[in-house]
Amino acid sequence: MPTLPGALWMALWGLARLWAGAQAGCLEVGRCCPGRDPTCFGRGWRLDRVYGTCYCDQACRLTGDCCFDYSRACPARPCIVGEWSPWSSCADQCKPATRVRRRYVQQEPQNGGEPCPHLEEKAGCLEYTTSHGQDCWHSYVPAFITTSAYNKERKRQVLSPQWSADTGDAGYCMEFKTESLTHYCAMENRPLTRWMQYLREGYTVCVDCQPPAMNTVNLRCSGDGLDSDGNQTLHWQAIGNPRCQGTWKKVRRVDHCSCPAVHSFIFI
Numbered sequence: 001m002p003t004l005p006g007a008l009w010m011a012l013w014g015l016a017r018l019w020a021g022a023q024a025g026c027l028e029v030g031r032c033c034p035g036r037d038p039t040c041f042g043r044g045w046r047l048d049r050v051y052g053t054c055y056c057d058q059a060c061r062l063t064g065d066c067c068f069d070y071s072r073a074c075p076a077r078p079c080i081v082g083e084w085s086p087w088s089s090c091a092d093q094c095k096p097a098t099r100v101r102r103r104y105v106q107q108e109p110q111n112g113g114e115p116c117p118h119l120e121e122k123a124g125c126l127e128y129t130t131s132h133g134q135d136c137w138h139s140y141v142p143a144f145i146t147t148s149a150y151n152k153e154r155k156r157q158v159l160s161p162q163w164s165a166d167t168g169d170a171g172y173c174m175e176f177k178t179e180s181l182t183h184y185c186a187m188e189n190r191p192l193t194r195w196m197q198y199l200r201e202g203y204t205v206c207v208d209c210q211p212p213a214m215n216t217v218n219l220r221c222s223g224d225g226l227d228s229d230g231n232q233t234l235h236w237q238a239i240g241n242p243r244c245q246g247t248w249k250k251v252r253r254v255d256h257c258s259c260p261a262v263h264s265f266i267f268i
Contacts, residue, residue, distance in 0.1 A: 026056035026066075026073035032111065033057040042067050061112050078114035080107035090125040096144055096239050099125045123150075123192040124240025126213075126268045142245070143223030143236040145207055147195040148257075148264040171210040173257035174224050174250065178203050179233065181246030193240045198262040204251060206259035213267045221267035225250040239268050 024044040026032060033040035036059035045068045046054040054060075054067035056074060067073075081103045091097040102120050109115050124146055178201055185196040199205070209221035220226060225234040228250045238244035257264055 025054065025069035027069050029056065031056040032074040034110070035059060044068065058112050074111040076113040077107065077110040079105060079109040079116035081116060081119065082106050084121070087123070090127045093127045096124060096126050096237070096242060098122045098240065121192055122190075122240070124238070124268075126239060143207065143221075143225070143234065144239050144268050145236055145265040146239040146268050148208060148261070148266050149195075150266060150268070170255070171208060171214060173254045174207045174209065174221075174226070175252050175254065175257075175259070176205055176207065176225070176234070176236075176248035177251055178205060179247045179249060182243060184241060184243035185238065185246075188241055188244065193238075195262070195265075196238050196241060196244045199238070199244070199246070203263060204259065205248070205263045205265060206257035208257050208264070208266045210266065224267065226253060 025042050028044070029042040031040050031042065033056060035057065037057040038055075040057040041053050041055045043052070044054055045051050046064075047066045047068060047070065048064050050065075053065075054070075055063075055065050056067055056070060058074075060066035060070060082105075084101045084103050086101065088100045090099055100120060100122050104119065105116055126144055178199060180201060181199050185199045188194060188196040207224075209224055213221050215222070223234070223236065225232070228234060230250050233247045233249060235247055236245060
């Protein structure tokens with residue numbers, strides 16, 4: 001077998017080194033940097049098929065000057081968050097307040113991965129007893145309302161110690177015709193207060209009166225307007241945004257609410 005001349009071997013070896021150098025990228029230099037970092041670079045082919053200085057920082061995806069192996073050397077990793085914590089108790093007793101739940105980041109996003117979603121949610125609430133166990137429902141004249149979806153959680157965690165989970169009273173439903181409301185209701189776009197957008201002038205809404213919002217003595221909800229003759233203007237306020245409020249008139253009392261879900265609320 002013929003042997004190659006030494007000069008040819010040297011030439012081939014030099015070409016191999018040049019080829020290896022031409023292919024140097026993020027893996028070769030061992031770099032993978034967050035954000036924009038002009039010092040995080042190599043020398044080789046770029047994704048835009050230009051040979052020269054190429055980058056291994058996160059911003060190179062936007063500028064198009066990443067090294068050819070950036071995706072392999074610096075794979076995108078999305079933000080990972082944990083489950084929601086249980087809801088906190090109301091921030092105050094006997095007055096409209098807020099409750100909070102949070103979730104925490106388990107993995108920060110890397111290399112342009114999906115950013116973290118919101119980590120905190122707030123919702124309106126109202127507790128019915130003071131820290132000493134005194135009933136405080138009568139402190140309110142307006143009807144405080146929230147979305148009927150809250151009733152599911154309220155049944156799981158009865159806030160008033162005077163009510164047992166197996167109370168025999170089934171509650172009742174009040175129908176009202178909405179007369180007016182502030183523009184702040186339509187501006188709500190937070191996940192847990194978006195229900196306020198469905199409040200409309202002239203619409204009939206159903207408001208459910210259930211324990212523990214129901215007073216244990218007279219079995220009524222504060223602000224239910226049951227004593228109104230139907231011509232009296234009554235006031236309501238949305239829990240979670242005190243600026244979302246308005247007026248309505250009583251239509252009737254019924255045993256069970258039958259309004260569409262978006263027009264169904266509960267006394268709180």
